[in-house]
Amino acid sequence: MKSILIFNTFQQISTNITSFEFFLISNFVIFGSFFGVVWMQKNLVVIFMCIELIIVALAFNFILISFFYAGAFGLIFGYILLITAGAESALALSILTSYFFIEQHINVEFVSRLKG
């Protein structure tokens, strides 16, 4: 297995890149999905997808920070965040489905049933 060159080259590349580039990626995803929530106000499904992306990018950010400070608390926090994101997406989609079942639309402009 030592002779597998391509993965070793991948490892060399990944060690050569400083963590700054990865922070740039995760922050770009966070900003982009926040912009998506603001921009795509009409479509509820897109808003849910953007929120999901924000959570995933945050988990990625936590993992990066844990590498940066050489501790594992960030890793565990990211792990739990990913689990929570899975449960949260299921919850949101089930609310969406039952709302569509009652009202026959998911147009954000006319969603008023959930107002208190």
Add this chain to the structure above:
Amino acid sequence: MNSFLIFILLQLYSFLILFVPLLVVMAFITLLERKVMGIMQRRRGPNVIGFFGLLQPFADGVKLLLKEPVFPYQADILLFIFAPLLTFFVSLLSWVIIPLTTTEPVLDLNIGVIFILGSSSLGVYGILLAGWASNSKYAFFGSIRSAAQMISYEVAMSLAIFPVICLAQSFSLKDIILVQENSVWFLFSLFPSAICFYISILAETNRSPFDLPEAEGELVAGYNVEYSAFFFAFFYLAEYLNILLLSTVFVILFLGGGSFFILKSSVLIFALKIFFIVYTVIWVRATLPRYRYDQLMLVGWKILLPFTTGYALFVAGLLFGIFKITEVIF
């Protein structure tokens, strides 16, 4: 130029030496399933082609490759072709970090557990795309069921792995194996977690008793109704590769990799353990009847999730309170 050619050839060799044996093993697992289920149902199974039907999977593969790929009316052709490729790619992705020899994994990631969970959750997208792109009600219902099932059981699966991480104090698969070699298998110390993880394996790979997506009576064959020829072959390959992968992960996390009590750890023992887990998955299929859909969701959300959450908190609290472990080394 010559050295560059040698470099390219070595890279090609390094890919082939990992993935070709994997695909051959996968082909024989399909044969194993048919033979074992045949024996359990008192019939012969495939026994015509080759010695004891050993060439049957290759004959099936050739048949699938020679058939004509059919595209349904008004299907989204691009996504229709992309979905099986994505599913197949995702099922191959995780194999890179599996430490098949106990000393040297191919890519030594120290966040191996997170990588496996992330890449296995990507598999949902291939299934959703397949159902949506094929412009058929049956495929769409099958894909929705399958996606809901996979999302639900992923949560329980992640939480079932959490005590293992706490005890091994590492996210690296290699370290988890080494900890179990030096002490005791996590199957004994974390038995409830192992059971929950096993149930999640069955649900995650859409196997019986949770094979709701391909309920033949209601939906014809789930998300891959409209697929034929080698696009179907990709789905077929991906399904069995996922079973093999999750069985391997089970062996690594709970059965201690290649270690067997006092014996020296070896690849052979590792392979035998994986074979045993795959055999039990087939055994479960031949034995248990199918769940109803609401029962499936009830087991996932109301039984497995609270139990695994409580158990993870219990183990973490035990380590923190009694053994005063506060730092995770990685």
